[in-house]
Amino acid sequence: GAVVSQHPSWVICKSGTSVKIECRSLDFQATTMFWYRQFPKQSLMLMATSNEGSKATYEQGVEKDKFLINHASLTLSTLTVTSAHPEDSSFYICSARPGQGDSQPQHFGDGTRLSIL
Amino acid sequence: GQSLEQPSEVTAVEGAIVQINCTYQTSGFYGLSWYQQHDGGAPTFLSYNALDGLEETGRFSSFLSRSDSYGYLLLQELQMKDSASYFCAVSPPDSGGYQKVTFGTGTKLQVIP
Numbered sequence: 001g002a003v004v005s006q007h008p009s010w011v012i013c014k015s016g017t018s019v020k021i022e023c024r025s026l027d028f029q030a031t032t033m034f035w036y037r038q039f040p041k042q043s044l045m046l047m048a049t050s051n052e053g054s055k056a057t058y059e060q061g062v063e064k065d066k067f068l069i070n071h072a073s074l075t076l077s078t079l080t081v082t083s084a085h086p087e088d089s090s091f092y093i094c095s096a097r098p099g100q101g102d103s104q105p106q107h108f109g110d111g112t113r114l115s116i117l
Numbered sequence: 118g119q120s121l122e123q124p125s126e127v128t129a130v131e132g133a134i135v136q137i138n139c140t141y142q143t144s145g146f147y148g149l150s151w152y153q154q155h156d157g158g159a160p161t162f163l164s165y166n167a168l169d170g171l172e173e174t175g176r177f178s179s180f181l182s183r184s185d186s187y188g189y190l191l192l193q194e195l196q197m198k199d200s201a202s203y204f205c206a207v208s209p210p211d212s213g214g215y216q217k218v219t220f221g222t223g224t225k226l227q228v229i230p
Contacts (some may be wrong), residue, residue: 044160046218048218
């Protein structure tokens with residue numbers, strides 16, 4: 001089945017550091033990928049839609065200068081959390097759909113747990 | 118906008134049947150999906166309802182009633198490994214063709230011996 005790989009799985013760093021998270025579709029091409037953030041015991045909140053070859057579309061309330069998204073190829077999207085602070089600590093998950101149509105399920109990466117000290 | 122409400126927690130006994138409800142307020146959507154997420158893990162797809170009625174996939178079934186703005190996930194023959202969080206989800210038609218997904222509030226299911 002379709003596989004989405006996310007790296008790294010765990011990051012611990014100091015406040016003020018920028019952190020890059022990679023999301024790869026391993027066996028399919030994804031013109032669109034999605035980035036979510038999930039706080040403990042809460043649902044997944046869509047942050048942005050990553051579009052290959054064009055600018056990402058951010059959800060309301062998400063700072064585009066804080067969360068930089070690059071989708072340079074059909075199999076790779078990156079999320080960079082710039083100048084991270086403790087309030088950015090969260091579980092970040094990417095997803096992609098291998099085919100067209102709403103019935104095609106989203107396939108998720110294993111997530112990145114980000115802890116800012 | 119989209120709003121999908123679920124009970125926050127449900128507890129059920131191993132071997133039993135449990136129903137997880139999802140009530141929604143939305144301007145429209147293509148279909149209702151269900152995902153399972155174990156603690157610390159990624160969500161995995163369980164079921165999809167494009168039309169009203171019941172869809173069965175092994176031990177899991179999902180139901181949708183658009184007229185009642187309601188759906189549910191039914192888990193039969195519960196196993197301990199079914200302890201996880203369950204999310205309903207929709208793709209709104211105003212998502213610009215990008216098929217983005219809005220998730221429900223989530224239900225944490227605890228299966229007890």
